[in-house]
Amino acid sequence: MEYTVQKLGLLAGVSTRTLRYYDEIGILKPARINSSGYRIYGQTEVDKLQQILFYKELGIHLDKIKDIVNSPSFDAAAALSEHREQLLDKRLQLDKLIANVEKTIASNEGRITMKDKEKFEGFKQKMVQDNENKYGKEIREKYGDDVVNKSNEKVLNMTQSEHDEVTKLSVDLLTTLAEAFKTGDPAGKLAQKAAELHKQWLTFYWNEYSNEAHAGLAQMYVDDERFTAYYDKDQPGTAKFLRDAIYIYTGMKQ
Amino acid sequence: MEYTVQKLGLLAGVSTRTLRYYDEIGILKPARINSSGYRIYGQTEVDKLQQILFYKELGIHLDKIKDIVNSPSFDAAAALSEHREQLLDKRLQLDKLIANVEKTIASNEGRITMKDKEKFEGFKQKMVQDNENKYGKEIREKYGDDVVNKSNEKVLNMTQSEHDEVTKLSVDLLTTLAEAFKTGDPAGKLAQKAAELHKQWLTFYWNEYSNEAHAGLAQMYVDDERFTAYYDKDQPGTAKFLRDAIYIYTGMKQ
DNA sequence: TTTAAACCTTTACGTTGCGTGAAGGTCAAT
DNA sequence: ATTGACCTTCACGCAACGTAAAGGTTTAAA
Numbered sequence: 076m077e078y079t080v081q082k083l084g085l086l087a088g089v090s091t092r093t094l095r096y097y098d099e100i101g102i103l104k105p106a107r108i109n110s111s112g113y114r115i116y117g118q119t120e121v122d123k124l125q126q127i128l129f130y131k132e133l134g135i136h137l138d139k140i141k142d143i144v145n146s147p148s149f150d151a152a153a154a155l156s157e158h159r160e161q162l163l164d165k166r167l168q169l170d171k172l173i174a175n176v177e178k179t180i181a182s183n184e185g186r187i188t189m190k191d192k193e194k195f196e197g198f199k200q201k202m203v204q205d206n207e208n209k210y211g212k213e214i215r216e217k218y219g220d221d222v223v224n225k226s227n228e229k230v231l232n233m234t235q236s237e238h239d240e241v242t243k244l245s246v247d248l249l250t251t252l253a254e255a256f257k258t259g260d261p262a263g264k265l266a267q268k269a270a271e272l273h274k275q276w277l278t279f280y281w282n283e284y285s286n287e288a289h290a291g292l293a294q295m296y297v298d299d300e301r302f303t304a305y306y307d308k309d310q311p312g313t314a315k316f317l318r319d320a321i322y323i324y325t326g327m328k329q
Numbered sequence: 330m331e332y333t334v335q336k337l338g339l340l341a342g343v344s345t346r347t348l349r350y351y352d353e354i355g356i357l358k359p360a361r362i363n364s365s366g367y368r369i370y371g372q373t374e375v376d377k378l379q380q381i382l383f384y385k386e387l388g389i390h391l392d393k394i395k396d397i398v399n400s401p402s403f404d405a406a407a408a409l410s411e412h413r414e415q416l417l418d419k420r421l422q423l424d425k426l427i428a429n430v431e432k433t434i435a436s437n438e439g440r441i442t443m444k445d446k447e448k449f450e451g452f453k454q455k456m457v458q459d460n461e462n463k464y465g466k467e468i469r470e471k472y473g474d475d476v477v478n479k480s481n482e483k484v485l486n487m488t489q490s491e492h493d494e495v496t497k498l499s500v501d502l503l504t505t506l507a508e509a510f511k512t513g514d515p516a517g518k519l520a521q522k523a524a525e526l527h528k529q530w531l532t533f534y535w536n537e538y539s540n541e542a543h544a545g546l547a548q549m550y551v552d553d554e555r556f557t558a559y560y561d562k563d564q565p566g567t568a569k570f571l572r573d574a575i576y577i578y579t580g581m582k583q
Numbered sequence: 584t585t586t587a588a589a590c591c592t593t594t595a596c597g598t599t600g601c602g603t604g605a606a607g608g609t610c611a612a613t
Numbered sequence: 614a615t616t617g618a619c620c621t622t623c624a625c626g627c628a629a630c631g632t633a634a635a636g637g638t639t640t641a642a643a
């Protein structure tokens with residue numbers, strides 16, 4: 076089946092302007108241009124547009140989507156199952172928001188009381204997600220287009236010994252961090268050693284390292300409950316402590 | 330509890346820039362300005378910000394949110410239970426998308442086949458929602474700020490006799506439409522009578538009527554599966570037929 | 584056959600919701 | 614008294630299109 080801009084637009088629920096824009100920025104080129112200069116799309120483009128819309132739904136920026144779907148190593152099947160995971164995540168977040176609104180209603184009716192902080196639960200998660208998206212873009216801008224793809228490759232191509240090493244590193248990090256936390260001084264020797272170990276651990280996953288990126292990740296550890304829970308498991312406040320240590324280590328504040 | 334920009338920003342997960350912008354456009358003014366010119370927010374503002382974020386989550390534009398939350402007749406409790414409804418709707422839509430991605434995976438693995446149209450299920454619903462938002466904005470721009478609120482009031486304040494009348498109207502509409510559909514001519518007398526009845530029915534819900542708005546709604550009947558299912562129940566194609574009749578009746582095409 | 588409606592094209596300016604400096608004042612702690 | 618983390622007001626930048634404007638193409642009806 077072949078489609079003109081409007082046909083494809085109607086099919087997919089996007090405007091003709093959007094399709095022209097996607098052509099313009101090189102994210103979705105038509106299969107061919109007919110003799111009158113009309114854009115003609117085919118089966119490949121239909122499937123690609125679907126992928127694009129999935130990524131968009133997940134809040135990914137178009138330039139990032141472009142890199143992903145146009146990458147020669149793009150694996151549509153893998154992308155789809157990741158979409159599934161992410162959409163399920165998104166639903167969990169939505170459930171939090173629904174819980175929030177229901178709690179707020181109960182609170183307004185005087186049935187329960189609610190702290191200010193609780194009133195924004197479910198919103199924050201979204202912010203972390205946005206940061207992750209933005210983050211990927213920044214790396215891309217600073218270090219070129221292939222870094223993010225390479226990052227994934229790096230994990231996949233890790234040998235057994237590398238895997239062992241990284242595991243040992245993360246154990247070292249956790250014990251050092253636990254000891255450092257007891258000193259209470261994020262600028263102290265132990266804390267700075269922990270930050271250093273964290274950097275080493277990080278370089279297993281990133282090809283390029285930068286202070287900003289490191290500091291950014293540290294902040295994420297505090298913002299994202301999953302990470303906070305992981306680091307705070309034994310001693311609450313550890314995630315924050317690690318962040319402060321990294322701030323000092325990298326010389327960054329924000 | 331009192332908050333400065335950064336405190337409130339951290340609490341709610343928004344940037345300080347956002348809070349200043351919300352002040353600038355008049356959507357969320359601080360409770361007071363202290364002697365140094367700092368913005369100070371109180372309890373009222375915390376709750377209002379929560380409301381704003383709920384509306385934002387639902388994809389409502391800021392100028393519309395402004396109208397809503399600043400309206401003297403704004404009912405926070407009612408708004409919250411509407412948020413709940415909408416969030417539940419949103420979750421249903423997400424479920425559709427998840428079903429879509431799972432079907433696509435199955436299709437790629439050759440376990441099922443999938444029509445192009447099916448590949449975009451779950452996305453389209455969102456488009457309708459966006460149209461509704463845009464739509465409300467257009468009405469607001471054209472007829473002033475109170476029309477949308479009044480529209481809700483109108484439904485709530487309907488007397489029993491009015492309710493009976495509107496019920497009768499919708500029955501008339503359906504029978505006339507069914508007959509008109511058999512003629513196959515949306516410009517014909519019967520079809521135009523149906524369009525007229527539809528207009529009368531509409532004026533029970535809208536205080537202000539316009540050809541554009543009417544035509545817009547007609548298009549929605551075709552785009553939104555819930556409406557299509559309703560009108561096509563006995564004779565498939567009726568929703569489209571009604572749209573065409575309304576296009577002719579109103580003299581609109583798009 | 585012509586003519587109107589419904590397509591398509593490119594070009595180009597407008598919009599929303601902020602991000603991101605710059606330049607400078609305020610406050611708390613050392 | 615100085616440093617660093619706050620705060621302020623401009624003011625420009627940006628993404629992802631929306632929305633004409635001006636004009637060529639296709640289709641179907643008169």
